Amino acid sequence: MSVFSRALRVLLIICVAASLAFIGSPAVAAEPAQACTSTGDAAACDSDADRLPDSVERVMCGTATCATGVEDLDADGIPDWVEITACGSTTCADPNTDSDGDGIPDYAEQIVCGTTTCATGDEDRDGDGVSDWIEVVICGDTTCSTGTEDLNHDGISDAAQLKKFFDDAKAARAKAARDAAAALAHTGLTVVLPIGLGALLLSGGLVLYLTRRKKQSATETSPDTADEPTDTNAGE
Ligand SMILES: [Ca+2]
Ligand SMILES: [Ca+2]
Numbered sequence: 080m081s082v083f084s085r086a087l088r089v090l091l092i093i094c095v096a097a098s099l100a101f102i103g104s105p106a107v108a109a110e111p112a113q114a115c116t117s118t119g120d121a122a123a124c125d126s127d128a129d130r131l132p133d134s135v136e137r138v139m140c141g142t143a144t145c146a147t148g149v150e151d152l153d154a155d156g157i158p159d160w161v162e163i164t165a166c167g168s169t170t171c172a173d174p175n176t177d178s179d180g181d182g183i184p185d186y187a188e189q190i191v192c193g194t195t196t197c198a199t200g201d202e203d204r205d206g207d208g209v210s211d212w213i214e215v216v217i218c219g220d221t222t223c224s225t226g227t228e229d230l231n232h233d234g235i236s237d238a239a240q241l242k243k244f245f246d247d248a249k250a251a252r253a254k255a256a257r258d259a260a261a262a263l264a265h266t267g268l269t270v271v272l273p274i275g276l277g278a279l280l281l282s283g284g285l286v287l288y289l290t291r292r293k294k295q296s297a298t299e300t301s302p303d304t305a306d307e308p309t310d311t312n313a314g315e
């Protein structure tokens with residue numbers, strides 16, 4: 080695992096842990112409640128305006144308003160409601176699983192675009208300059224982050240740190256790909272060159288052989304040679 084990957088994963092774990100505290104903040108609770116008038120819109124409505132959809136709360140604890148948002152059954156730093164949103168149960172997500180190795184955890188990609196490998200990292204649903212996946216890691220959904228959260232109080236926002244790690248890892252992968260391509264080209268040259276030289280030598284040798292054989296054949300069938308066995312005195 081690269082230094083970038085290790086650093087990014089550490090930060091990811093810190094950020095998902097921070098989301099537990101973020102859930103209950105007054106700013107989050109300020110979102111207007113959506114009335115749930117029928118079971119048909121249950122996935123979209125949030126009766127208690129805590130950002131946890133009624134449908135998710137029902138899975139968590141049986142009613143539309145019973146969850147606090149800080150529940151984390153498997154203690155992996157990803158709140159239960161985020162795991163349910165990502166993959167359907169309270170224990171299915173893993174902050175360290177990144178199937179395509181792009182630095183975005185599978186569970187965040189699932190929330191951003193529906194599969195574990197679909198995100199490019201550029202998605203920004205609310206156009207606030209904070210990528211969707213970073214918002215998911217910081218606070219659980221694609222629009223919840225202000226971009227100013229600073230968990231470790233180092234003066235650099237969590238969003239900026241996550242983006243830097245992601246960009247650095249992306250650049251490192253691009254460089255590795257270029258290096259691999261260059262190495263492959265070099266290897267190809269070292270293989271092709273001998274083959275080409277070998278073919279050239281073989282060709283030259285073949286030409287030389289054919290030339291010699293042609294000369295030998297010409298010599299064997301030349302008039303002088305052909306006349307040698309002839310007895311010039313036969314008629315005498
Ligand atoms: Ca709710
Ligand atoms: Ca969890």
Ligand SMILES: [Ca+2]
Pocket residue numbers: 177178179180181182183184185188195196
């Ligand atoms: Ca990924």
Ligand SMILES: [Ca+2]
Pocket residue numbers: 203204205206207208209210211214221222
């Ligand atoms: Ca955004």
